[in-house]
Amino acid sequence: MTTVTDTHDDHHDHGPAAGLMRWVTTTNHKDIGTLYLVFSLIMFMIGGAMAMVIRLELFQPGLQFVDPSFFNQMTTVHALVMIFGAVMPAFVGLANWMLPIMVGGPDMALPRMNNWSFWILPFAFTMLLSTFFMDGGAPAGGWTIYPPLVLQGGNGFPYMIFAIHMMGVSSVMGAINVIVTILNMRAPGMTLMKMPLFVWTWFITAYLLIAVMPVLAGAVTMLLTDRFFDTTFFNAAGGGDPVLFQHIFWFFGHPEVYILILPAFGVVSEIIPTFARKPLFGYSSMVYATSSIAFLSFIVWAHHMFTVGMPLQGELFFMYATMLIAVPTGVKVFNWISTMWKGSMTFETPMLFAIGFVIMFTIGGFSGLMLAIAPADFQYHDTYFVVAHFHYVLVTGAVYSIMAAAYYWLPKWTGNMYNETHGQWHFWISTVSVNVLFFPQHFLGLAGMPRRIPDYAVQFAEFNMWSSIGGFVFGLSQVFFCYIVYKTIKGGEKATDQVWEGAKGLEWTLSSPPPYHSFTEAPEIK
Amino acid sequence: MSSDNAYYIPHDAKWPIVGSVGMSLFLGGFAGQLNGSSMATNIMIVGFLVLVYMMFGWFGEVIDESESGKYKKIEAVSFRMGMVWFIFSEVMFFAAFFGALFYIRIYSVPWLAGDGSGAATNEFLWGGFEAIWPTNGPGDVGGEYQKMGAWGLPAINTLLLLTSGVTCTWAHWGLVANKRKQLIIGLAATVLLGFIFVGLQVLEYSHGYNELNLTMGSGVYGSTFYMLTGFHGFHVTVGAIMLLVMLVRSIKGHFTPENHFAFEAAAWYWHFVDVVWLGLFIFVYWL
Ligand code: HEM
Ligand SMILES: [Cu+2]
Numbered sequence: 001m002t003t004v005t006d007t008h009d010d011h012h013d014h015g016p017a018a019g020l021m022r023w024v025t026t027t028n029h030k031d032i033g034t035l036y037l038v039f040s041l042i043m044f045m046i047g048g049a050m051a052m053v054i055r056l057e058l059f060q061p062g063l064q065f066v067d068p069s070f071f072n073q074m075t076t077v078h079a080l081v082m083i084f085g086a087v088m089p090a091f092v093g094l095a096n097w098m099l100p101i102m103v104g105g106p107d108m109a110l111p112r113m114n115n116w117s118f119w120i121l122p123f124a125f126t127m128l129l130s131t132f133f134m135d136g137g138a139p140a141g142g143w144t145i146y147p148p149l150v151l152q153g154g155n156g157f158p159y160m161i162f163a164i165h166m167m168g169v170s171s172v173m174g175a176i177n178v179i180v181t182i183l184n185m186r187a188p189g190m191t192l193m194k195m196p197l198f199v200w201t202w203f204i205t206a207y208l209l210i211a212v213m214p215v216l217a218g219a220v221t222m223l224l225t226d227r228f229f230d231t232t233f234f235n236a237a238g239g240g241d242p243v244l245f246q247h248i249f250w251f252f253g254h255p256e257v258y259i260l261i262l263p264a265f266g267v268v269s270e271i272i273p274t275f276a277r278k279p280l281f282g283y284s285s286m287v288y289a290t291s292s293i294a295f296l297s298f299i300v301w302a303h304h305m306f307t308v309g310m311p312l313q314g315e316l317f318f319m320y321a322t323m324l325i326a327v328p329t330g331v332k333v334f335n336w337i338s339t340m341w342k343g344s345m346t347f348e349t350p351m352l353f354a355i356g357f358v359i360m361f362t363i364g365g366f367s368g369l370m371l372a373i374a375p376a377d378f379q380y381h382d383t384y385f386v387v388a389h390f391h392y393v394l395v396t397g398a399v400y401s402i403m404a405a406a407y408y409w410l411p412k413w414t415g416n417m418y419n420e421t422h423g424q425w426h427f428w429i430s431t432v433s434v435n436v437l438f439f440p441q442h443f444l445g446l447a448g449m450p451r452r453i454p455d456y457a458v459q460f461a462e463f464n465m466w467s468s469i470g471g472f473v474f475g476l477s478q479v480f481f482c483y484i485v486y487k488t489i490k491g492g493e494k495a496t497d498q499v500w501e502g503a504k505g506l507e508w509t510l511s512s513p514p515p516y517h518s519f520t521e522a523p524e525i526k
Numbered sequence: 527m528s529s530d531n532a533y534y535i536p537h538d539a540k541w542p543i544v545g546s547v548g549m550s551l552f553l554g555g556f557a558g559q560l561n562g563s564s565m566a567t568n569i570m571i572v573g574f575l576v577l578v579y580m581m582f583g584w585f586g587e588v589i590d591e592s593e594s595g596k597y598k599k600i601e602a603v604s605f606r607m608g609m610v611w612f613i614f615s616e617v618m619f620f621a622a623f624f625g626a627l628f629y630i631r632i633y634s635v636p637w638l639a640g641d642g643s644g645a646a647t648n649e650f651l652w653g654g655f656e657a658i659w660p661t662n663g664p665g666d667v668g669g670e671y672q673k674m675g676a677w678g679l680p681a682i683n684t685l686l687l688l689t690s691g692v693t694c695t696w697a698h699w700g701l702v703a704n705k706r707k708q709l710i711i712g713l714a715a716t717v718l719l720g721f722i723f724v725g726l727q728v729l730e731y732s733h734g735y736n737e738l739n740l741t742m743g744s745g746v747y748g749s750t751f752y753m754l755t756g757f758h759g760f761h762v763t764v765g766a767i768m769l770l771v772m773l774v775r776s777i778k779g780h781f782t783p784e785n786h787f788a789f790e791a792a793a794w795y796w797h798f799v800d801v802v803w804l805g806l807f808i809f810v811y812w813l
Contacts, residue, residue, distance in 0.1 A: 025538045106533050109604040112584075116542035123550040158557035166549060172615050180607045184600065185533070210615045218622025225753065228560045230668070230743030233626055233753075236652075237665025238745035241634035248622055311642060517535075 024119070027111035028516060029096045034413075035118050036093030037406075041482065043085030043125065044399075048475055050078035055437075055471035057454050058464050071454035072140035073132070079143030080160075083260065084167045085125050087394070090402045091263040092117070092174050095202050097413065099178060101507045101514065102196045104187025104523045109180040117174040124166035131156030142452055144253070145220070147234040147245050151227045158228070161220045168213040175209035178202055189525030193284065196505055200287050201266030204294045208255045208262070211298075216252040219245060243308050250301035258297045261361075261393060262290060264401035265332060268354045270505070271408050272336050275351035276343030277502040282335040289328035289335075296325045306377040315374045322372040326365065333362055348500070349423030353404035356431050357397060364392025367442065382452075385445025391438045396431075403430075403481065410488050411495035415513040418488040426484060429477040436470030534596045541584035548576030585771075592788075593780065602787050609791040613798050616761070620802055623757065627750045627809060631659055635746070638664055662745025672738040674751065676811035679730045683723050684807050687762075690719035691800045694769070694793050704783050706776070713773040716796070720766030727759045754810055761799045768792040 023035060053074050057065050066074070096114070100107050108114045131138040136154010139145065150157070182195070182203045195203075223245070225231040232238025234245045265286075273280045280286065302310060302318040310318075336358050345351070367389040371377050380386060403426075411417050440463035445451075449460045456464065495512040506523055507514075551573025558566025591597065597605075633642075639657035640648030648655060652664035660673050674680070697712025699705075731752075734740040742752045772792050775781065781789055 024543050025540050027536055027539050107535050110608055111535050112539040112542065113608075115539045116545055119542050119546045120549065123546045127550065127554060155561045158560045159554070162553035162557055166553065169549075172612075176608050176611045176615075179611055180604050183607055184604050210611055211618050214615045214619035215622045215625075218619055218626075222623075222626065222753070224560075225742065225749070230741070231749035231753065232663060232667055232743075232745050233630075233749050235663075235667075236634075236638060237663050238667035238749065239635050239638065239661045239663030240630060240746045240749070241637075244626060244629050244634060247629060248625060251625070309643065 025115070027107075027115055029100050029108045029111070029114065029518070030413075030514070030516070032108075032114050032118050033093045033096030033098075036089045036096060039118070039121060040086050040090035040093060040402075041485070043081050043089065044478070045482070046129070047078050047081035047086055048478060050074045050081070051471065052475050054078065055468040058456070059468040060465070061456050061458050061461050063455055066454070068454045069137060069140055072142075072452065073138040075452050076140050076142055077128070077132075077138050080128065080139075080164075081125070082394075083143065083256075084164075085121070087260050087398050087402070088171065089121060091202075091205070091260075091398075092171075092178075094198075094263065094267070094402070094405050094409075095174075095178055098409065098507060099181055099199060099202060100185060101510065101518045102199050102505060103182060103185055103190055104506050104519050104525065105181065105185030106517055106519055107185075108177050109185050110177050113173050114177050117170050117177065120166050120170040124163045124170065127159050127166070128163035131159050134159070144246075144249060145223065146249075147223060147226060147242050150223065151234075158224060161224045164220050165217055168217045171209050171213045175206035175213075178206040179210070182206075187519065187522040187525055193287070194525065196266075197269035197280065197283070197286055198263070198266035201262045201269070201290055204290050205259050205262045208259050208294055208297065212252040212255045212259075215248060216256075219248040219252065222248075243305070246305050246308060247302070250304045251298075253304065254301040255294075255297045257390075257393070258293060260398045262293070264357065264361075264398045265290065267401040267405045267408075268336060268357050271350050271354040271404055272339050272358075274408075274500050274502045274504070275348060275354075276340045276345050278339055278343040279504075280335070281338035281341075282331070285331055286335055289331040292328045293325060296321065296328070300325060303372055303374075303377075306374045307381045319372060319374040323369065326369055329365055333358060333365075348407075349418070349420065349427055350404045350408035352424070352427040353400050353407065356427065357400040357404065360392055360396030360400070360431075360434075364389055364394075364397055367392065379448075380445060382450055383445035384441040384449045384451055387451050388438050388441035388445060391441070395438070396434055403427075406485065408500075409507075410485065411499045412507060412510075412512050412514070414489050415495055415511075416488050416490075416492035417495050418484055418492065422480070422484045422487075426477055426481050429480070430474060433470045433473035433477060437467055437474050438470070440464075440467050440470075534591070534598070534601050536587075536591070541580050541587065544576060544583065545580040548573050548580050552577060589775070589780070589788075592785075597785075597787075602785070605787045606790070609787075609794060613794060616798065620754075620757070620805075623750070623754050624805065624809070627754065630746050630750065635659065635661055635663075660747035660751075662747055665745075668741055668744035668748060669739065671740045671744045671748065673747070674730070674734055674738065674740060674811060676807065679726050679733075680807055680811045683726055683730075684803065686719050686723045686726070687800050687803050690716045690723070691797055693719065694796050698789070698793055701776075701781055701786055701789060702783050706779075709776050709781075710773065713769060713776055717766055717769045717773055720762060720769065720796075724759060724763050724766065727755070727762075751810060754806055758799065758802055758806055761802070765792070765796045765799050768795060 023031065026032060026035075053066060054071070057063075057071055096108065129138075134155040136156060138156050139150060139153050139160045141150035141153060145160075153160075182199055186195070222231065222233045226234055233240045234242045236242070269280055269286060300318055300322040302314060303322045306315060306318070340355075347355075367385065371380055371386065371389055407418060407423055444460055444463050444467075447460065449456055497511050498508050499512060500508075506519075509523065510518065551569050553573070555566045555568070555570030555573050559570055636642070636657040637644035638648065638652055639655050641657065655664035662668050662671060693712045693715040697709050697716060700708025700712055740748055740751070742748050769792050772789050775788065780786075
C-alpha cells in the first residue's frame, strides 16, 4: 500500500472530475468529507431555525406564535435533525477528512461505499422534512418516538420511519468504512497504540454505531408493523408492552449519546496538546477510558426510564452502573487538565473552544450524575433539568468540539487561515450566550417546568425570557460562524503546512491544502 | 508510480446515487401505499426495479474489476473485514427482535398476569388473564388461533438448513482444493436446499393463515412469530440468491483457490442465517 492507482490507465489523471458531477460521483475521502461537513452545517442551520421557533414561543407564557401541535413538531424534528443530520454527519465528515491522513493511508478502505454513505443522507432528510407538508404534519411525539403516542401521528409517520432506516443504513456503512480503514490502511509502523486519539475514539464510536443502529432499525420496524400490520409488540391487550419499546430504544439511545461524544473527546485530545505544547497526558489511559465508557454504555440504558415502574433491582443496577461511567469520564477530564498543567499555552480559537468544551461538558456531566440518582430523578425526569443536562453535553460538548475541529483543521483543508479576531469573537459571544440560554433551564427544571410544552406557569417567565434571549444571540453567532467559514474558504492569509507551532501528527506533514490523494507513498512512522 | 502494489481506488462511482434514488422511490412509495395511496404502489415498484438495476450494475462493475486483476491481497482484506462487520450489524438487528421476544415472555406477559408489581393491573384491567405461552394477550387479539408446532415442517427445515451448511462448506473445500466439480455440485445443492427451505416456509405461512388462524395480528405470539421468521426467511432468500450468483460465477470459472472473496462472503452469510435459524427453532417453535 504505497501508491495509488486510478481506474484510468493514463498516469497523469489525479485530479477530480470537472463540474457538479465531481461531487455526485466522487470516491475521494476529502471530497466526501467536505460533502458531509457542508451537509451538516446546512442541517445545523435548519435545526437551529426550529430551535429559534421553540425559544420564540417560550419567550413568554401563554400561546403566542405557533399552535401546540406545531410546537411539538418543532421539538421532535429539531432533535432528529440535530442528532442525525448535524452532529453525526459532522463527525463522519471529520473522520473522512482526517482518518486516512492520520493513519498514513491513501484513502478510505471502501471508497465507493463511502460515496453511498453520504449520498443516502440528503434523500433521507428530504424525506423527513417533507413530512411537514403532509396531512397531520411532521412527527410530533418527541425524538424518542414512544408508542402509543407516536403511532397516533398523521401521514408523516411512515416517512419518518423510513427516513430513520435510511439514516441507519448510511451510518452503518460509514462506520464499517471507518473500522476497516483503521484496521487495514495504516502505514507500516503505525501500531494501534501509536494512533492519534481521534482515530482511537472514532474506532470505538464506529463499533458502537454498528452495534446499535440496527437495534434502532428493529425498534422502528416494530413501530411500523404495530401501526400498519396489526402486530401488538407495544400493546398490552395483545400481551405486549409500551415499556418494551423504551428498553429497545434506549439500548440504542444511550450508546448513541456516546457516539455523539466520543469523537468529540478525540478532537479535544488532539487540540489541547497542540496549544499546550506538551504531549497528551496519559495516552494509554485515554484509550482504556474510552473503551470502558463504550462497554459501560451498553448497561446503563434504563437510567432514562427510572420513572416507568421498573422493579427495584433494576433501578439500583442502572443507577450504580450509570455512576460508574463517571470514573472513566473523570479520567479523561483530569488528563486534559494535566496536559495543560505547566504547558506554554496560547489561546487561539480552537484552543478556546476546546477549553470551553472541557469546562462546560463537565457541567453537563455533573448534572448527568444528579440525574443518575434514581430517587432524585423522580423529581427531575421530563423537566427542563434534563433539557439543560443534554444541551450542556451536546451543544457545549459535541458541537463545541466540532467548532474547535473546524477552526483547527480549516487552514489545513483550505490552505487559508481563518480570521483570528472573528474566531475569538465567535467564541466569546457563543460562550456567554449559550450559558444564558441553558443555565437557567437547570433552575426551571428543578422548579418543575416540564419539557416539550409550549406554555408554562407564570412563575417560570423570567428564566424563560433569559433563556430565549440567550438562544437568539447564540443562533445569530452561528450565522457569524457560517460567514467565517465562507470567508476562509474564499481566501485569507496563506496557511503553512505546519499551521500551528505545537502541532504534531501526520496531517501537518502534508501541504495545506493536501494533495488530492493523501499519502501516495506510505509515510515513515517514528 | 508503481501501480502493482498500490491500493486500488475506484473513480466516478455512479451506482451509489442510483441506489439512493431507488431506495427513496421504494421506501417513499411504500410509505405512500401504507397511507392508502394506490398510485404509490407503482412508485414502489419502480424504486425496486431501480434498486435491482443498481445491484446488477454495481456488482457487475466490481466483478469486472476483480476479474481484470485490480484487487490484491490488501483490498481483499478490506472486503473481508467489511463483510464481517456487516454480518455483525445483522446479528444486532436480529438481537432487537429476539430481545423483544424474551422481554415479552419473561416480563410483560407474566406482569399482565399479576406477577411482580402487576397485581393491580391484573386485578382491575385484565382479571383472570394467566401467563401461558403462546398467548395473544389478555385482549384475545386476533381471536382463537393454534400454535405452530415444532416437529413438522420446522424440524424438516432445520435439517434442510443444517445440511445446506454442510454442502456449502464442502463446496468451499472443493474450491480451495481446486476441485471444480465438487465446488459446483456443492453449491448447486446448497442453493437448491435454500430455495426448498423458502418454499416450505411459504407453505407453513399459508398453513398458519388458512388453517390455524395464526396471523401477524394474533397478539404478541403472532407478532413475534411472523416478525422473526419473516425477517429470517427474507435473509435466507437473499442468501440463496447470493449463492446462486456464486454458482453462476463458479461455472464461469471466476474463482481461484487464492482469490474468491465473494464466495466466502456469501458462505459466511449463509452460516449466519443458519445460526439464526437454530435460535428461532429453539425459542420460537420449540420452547
Ligand atoms: C457523565 C455522564 C452522564 C450521565 C451520568 C448521564 C445521565 C443521564 C440521565 C440519568 C438521563 C435521564 C434523565 C431523565 O430523563 O430523567 C440523561 C438524559 C440524557 N443525556 Fe445524559 N448522562 C451523561 C452524559 C451524557 C452525554 C455525554 C450525552 C451526549 C453527548 C448525554 C445526553 C443525554 C440526552 C440526549 C438525554 C435526554 C434524552 C431524552 O430524554 O430526550 N448524556 N443523562
Ligand atoms: Cu443515557
